[in-house]
Amino acid sequence: MAEAERIIGTPDTPDADREEQERTGTGATAAEAGRPRGKRRIAVLFAVAAFAYALDLISKMIVVAELEHQEPVEIVGDWLRFEAIRNAGAAFGFGEAFTVIFTVIAASVIVVIIRLARKLYSLPWAIALGLLLGGALGNLTDRIFRSPGVFEGAVVDFIAPKHFAVFNLADSAIVCGGILIVLLSFRGLDPDGTVHKD
Template sequence: MAEAERIIGTPDSAGADESAASDDGTAAPEEQPKGRRRIVALLVVAVLAYLLDLGSKMLVVAKLEGREAIPLIGDLLRLDAIRNPGAAFGMGEAFTIVFTCIAAVVIIVIFRLARKLYSLPWAIALGLLLGGALGNLTDRIFRSPGVFEGAVVDFIAPAHFAVFNLADSAIVCGGILIVFLSFRGVDPDGTVHKD
């Protein structure tokens, strides 16, 4: 088994000979920078998604809220500022505190997964989820009507669809990428398995 792992070169077995010789059980030197780069990628994607969401919401609140919707592509797409106290598609308005707790749990889970992160696509997917969750969590904590009860600012309004924001887009794109990676058999630690 150990010989097969050495030949395949999975992240857990890379440098196994060097780490086996180490008394303190630390990872081989060549593993550590690879893992750090993936965490940095996760954080860069998360910060970019978060800042884009936050900036767009600040602009929408300052320039669009309380005004008529702005058509972008005829009746197919418009900008229309609304406050959404519920979840996606405006459901669950009475459960704002629950959605706040769920977002906080998602953020904690992402940070726990990041410790074993060696896959760049997984880093991007988790970064999108983290940035989106932080964007909507910021609204729920700091926007009116109160702390942990705030309404999320939504403004992208396609015809015959729910109004959403950039944080929602980041969460959906991250989720789609995770489903794709799972179907391809790619794990967060970079290993690929065939079922």
């Protein structure tokens, strides 16, 4: 009887259950497949964040050592130059009177991204959030460890395009991550990988 059920493939048999789960993507098979995908996306998020953070940190160390208190270095004529400045405000020099508030906001963004990572199954979202996380960590490091004091530190900016505010690589990562999130939202792609239509 068991042999006949195996050949016919009745739903009562374990083999049939396993085949049904694989066909429909339900049950333990789908869950086990989903977990590694989620872990890979989280790994991408933190890898992108680590790369953006390291790039920002190294660039600021070089700028402080080589450019601070020096004449600006022209890169593309007077259209783009490197000029070391200390910025107590937000990105691009806005709101210098609210340094502590911007520090709290940056810390909050980092916490939100880390919490959101648990539900992350989308590669583009992982990249976008990784850029945001790396940029936020980069500027938060300056806020904590640079003068004039903890949570009031001035951020090192050095990229100075003509007729534009001076910024750094952390600012660039934050802006690129934000733009990517807006594009993903317009396309209806959620962080968990689902696509919704409005």
